[in-house]
Every structure is written in structure tokens, then in C-alpha cells.
Amino acid sequence: MHTLSEENYLKCIYRLWQDRGQKITPTAIAEWLGNNPASVVDMIRKLTDKQLIIYDKKKGVELTPQGQKDATLIVRRHRLWEVFLLEKLGYDWDEIHDIAEDLEHIKDGTLADRLDKFLGFPEYDPHGDPIPRANGKMAKRHSTTLADVKHGTLCRVAAVKDTTSAFLQYLQKLDINIGTKIQLIEKIQFDGSLVISIAGGERTTVSQKFGENILIDM
Amino acid sequence: MHTLSEENYLKCIYRLWQDRGQKITPTAIAEWLGNNPASVVDMIRKLTDKQLIIYDKKKGVELTPQGQKDATLIVRRHRLWEVFLLEKLGYDWDEIHDIAEDLEHIKDGTLADRLDKFLGFPEYDPHGDPIPRANGKMAKRHSTTLADVKHGTLCRVAAVKDTTSAFLQYLQKLDINIGTKIQLIEKIQFDGSLVISIAGGERTTVSQKFGENILIDM
DNA sequence: ATATAAAATTAGTCAAGGCTAATTTTATAT
DNA sequence: ATATAAAATTAGCCTTGACTAATTTTATAT
Numbered sequence: 001m002h003t004l005s006e007e008n009y010l011k012c013i014y015r016l017w018q019d020r021g022q023k024i025t026p027t028a029i030a031e032w033l034g035n036n037p038a039s040v041v042d043m044i045r046k047l048t049d050k051q052l053i054i055y056d057k058k059k060g061v062e063l064t065p066q067g068q069k070d071a072t073l074i075v076r077r078h079r080l081w082e083v084f085l086l087e088k089l090g091y092d093w094d095e096i097h098d099i100a101e102d103l104e105h106i107k108d109g110t111l112a113d114r115l116d117k118f119l120g121f122p123e124y125d126p127h128g129d130p131i132p133r134a135n136g137k138m139a140k141r142h143s144t145t146l147a148d149v150k151h152g153t154l155c156r157v158a159a160v161k162d163t164t165s166a167f168l169q170y171l172q173k174l175d176i177n178i179g180t181k182i183q184l185i186e187k188i189q190f191d192g193s194l195v196i197s198i199a200g201g202e203r204t205t206v207s208q209k210f211g212e213n214i215l216i217d218m
Numbered sequence: 219m220h221t222l223s224e225e226n227y228l229k230c231i232y233r234l235w236q237d238r239g240q241k242i243t244p245t246a247i248a249e250w251l252g253n254n255p256a257s258v259v260d261m262i263r264k265l266t267d268k269q270l271i272i273y274d275k276k277k278g279v280e281l282t283p284q285g286q287k288d289a290t291l292i293v294r295r296h297r298l299w300e301v302f303l304l305e306k307l308g309y310d311w312d313e314i315h316d317i318a319e320d321l322e323h324i325k326d327g328t329l330a331d332r333l334d335k336f337l338g339f340p341e342y343d344p345h346g347d348p349i350p351r352a353n354g355k356m357a358k359r360h361s362t363t364l365a366d367v368k369h370g371t372l373c374r375v376a377a378v379k380d381t382t383s384a385f386l387q388y389l390q391k392l393d394i395n396i397g398t399k400i401q402l403i404e405k406i407q408f409d410g411s412l413v414i415s416i417a418g419g420e421r422t423t424v425s426q427k428f429g430e431n432i433l434i435d436m
Numbered sequence: 437a438t439a440t441a442a443a444a445t446t447a448g449t450c451a452a453g454g455c456t457a458a459t460t461t462t463a464t465a466t
Numbered sequence: 467a468t469a470t471a472a473a474a475t476t477a478g479c480c481t482t483g484a485c486t487a488a489t490t491t492t493a494t495a496t
Binding site: 003035036038039046 | 491
């Protein structure tokens, strides 16, 4: 079994792998976790010894099959708890992440599966991220962002990339949720700002950064 | 905020205080937690510094008002999670304690209260222990055991003292749950064994130790 | 090709929270 | 009252997982 720290590193590596698909360096991990690179080097050694990752200076850090399996389970637990907190306990969108961050480390053989069943086997968490199934498989991740589509496109908010409460609260203020329809009216050449219409409403301008954090369906 | 270890010590001290009402010594704490007495002495210093306990060689360890408040909240969380695990996730009686042992340490300002509401404000946990209310008050604890009543008495199982799975599984086998009616037919002088009838059924003999761990109403 | 900057690594430190072994204090029994 | 046993305490050590500072390796730009 893994310690809390080991689990956090595993999850971090998993997320960097999913998000960027690029070479995962000690520095990238350190930045993501807010840790010192020296600490990361230590943990890389530890996770390598446990055969959860492989580290090659050229290729960066990669998860072994076991590492992937373990990381997936942590993500599964995290996302299931998020559903629980939102749907059953009535928390807001921006409050659930941090609590799930703790709950995801509760280890019990059948807990995730029971929770999954209790929640009705949800496919996506409240931020639109797919929940890994008990068998490790999971629905496709949305990859197109609002910043990627061309002007005129009408799309549906499928997920968000950023899960900080600053971002989520901004979304609340704009009245954007998973499922909200957004039409991209215009892209400003100068700085990539986006002029959009939310649920058929008035024009609003948002930043490029904002658009890059909204994942969509069409 | 308290560390995991500090919380476990607090809870332990609280339980010893409730259970025995006697002087709480470092040795007693060490035994309960399965730790070395030397470690206990260290933690007593730490909790004293945090003004959660007062330690006096004559009187033993006592909780300060703040210590009581904090310990009560941990117990509240533990018992609420036990209800959740049993009622919502379908765990068995003997499985919930260990998982709740981890869940109780999840700290979020409103989590316990939301869970409480979600569960319908239960008064007792699945082992019959009263759940501290949000205001710190709690229902009376049952104190009469099956070993205390005189022969012939018909009583109702209100709670159990021991929560080890060995004991709880034995109860399952005997088909005893909270609410089960038990009549004490006879007490054996020699060793305190009890001859009982469970839910009006056949006579069964149980040990004195067994009887001391069954708390009853009449 | 080499100077400079960035990244990675090593070495040594620290706090938390355990431990063992040794010692001191307190209780208990004769 | 004193010997013995039990309990409490101290001292010193260990592991985990962080840190800083110093060093080495790797990339990048001229």
C-alpha cells in the first residue's frame, strides 16, 4: 500500500501525462505539487523502487502498468467523491475538489465500488472529467477547447480543465455549467480574446486563457 | 488544526474517559493505542502545549473544554460515517469501524453537518453509541450491561461496547442486533456465564465477558 | 564551440512521530 | 520500613518527507 505522499505523486504524474502528453520532468512535478525539485528526485527514487514509475533522463517519468493502475484508482476515488459531495451533500462546484483531495486516500477494498453503485455509476464527475470504471477503463476525455473552434460555432460545455475555485466561481458568475450552450461569436486577433454568447444571451468577452480551460462537445 | 496522530490521541483519551471514568494514565493510553508509553509521554507534552489536555500525576490525563470539544467532533464524524457506510453503502456491522477510523479525520467546516442532514440526523450509530449533535450535546449513553441485570429480566440490546470484528461477527452468528430482545434465564455462579434466550428462541450460554459488552435498555 | 542559464542531483538539515534502552519515580507487598 | 515490581520519564535513534545550499549535468544562445 502507498503512503499519502506517494499517492499524491502518482496522481500528479498521471495528470501531467493525461493533460500534456509531454515529457514529465522532475521540475514539472515540483511545480505542479508546489514542492522543491530535490524532494521530487527523492520520491522518484522511491516510486522507481516500488516499480510504479520508470525514470529515464531522455524520456522523463513514465508510469508502469502497475503505476497506471494505482493512479487510475486514486482518480476514480477522487471523482466519485466529488459526485457524492455535490449531489448528495449539496456542496458547490468550487468546494468539492479540496475535500475529495482528502477522501480519495481512504483505502478500502470495496469502498469505491460501493460508492459508485450508490451514485448510480456516473460516467463523468461534476467538472466533466470521466470517472475511471472499476475495470480501469474510462470514457473518452474531451479535448477540444472553446479556444480551438472557429467563430460561429455553437458548442456545449463538456468539462473544465482548471479546477481552482477562482475559475469555478467565475463560471458560476457567468452562469456557465456543464451542459451550458456557448456560441463563439468572434476571436479577437490581437490577444485571442473570445466574444461569446452564453445560453443564447448577450455578448460577453472572455480571455484566451479562459477559453483554453473550457472543454467542449459540438 | 490537529494532526492525525493528535486526533487519535484525543479520541483515545475521550473514549477512556467515557468508558471507564477512571484516572487516565500514560500506560492506559499506550495500551489502548498499541503504542509505546514513551511515545505517549511525548504526545502528552504536545497536547498539553496545545491546551487540549491537562496532565497531573495524581489525577492522570484530563481533557480541557477545548479538548473535549475537539474530541467530541471527531467522535461525531466517526459515528456519522458509520451510519453512512452501513445504511447507504451496505457494509456489514463489523466492517464499518475501520473505514470510519480514516473518514473521521477528513476536516471540512460543514462536512459533518451536511452528512448529518443527509442521513436524517440519526441519534445513534450502528453500534448503538449516541452521535454527538452539532452543538456538542448528545443522547445519554447506555450503561447497564446484560451482565448487570438479574435473572429473569427481559431486555433489549441497545448498544455494544466492544466493536472488534471478532465480537461483531459472533453477534451476527447469534443473530443479535441492536433492538434484539434477550431474556436472561440464569447466571452461573461459578464463572459468571449467562444462560440467555435470544428473541424468544432456545437457550444459549454466553460468557460473562460477552454479557459485559452488551449494553441494554429494559 | 563555448559561455551562460536552466535543470537535475547530492549532501546535509529538520520536524513529526514512532521506537528501544536506561533511569527515575511511585506503588505494593512483606 | 524496605525490597521489589510497575509505571513514568529521559535520552538517543530511526524513518518519512519535506527543505536549503552546493554541485553537476544538460540545453541554449551567441
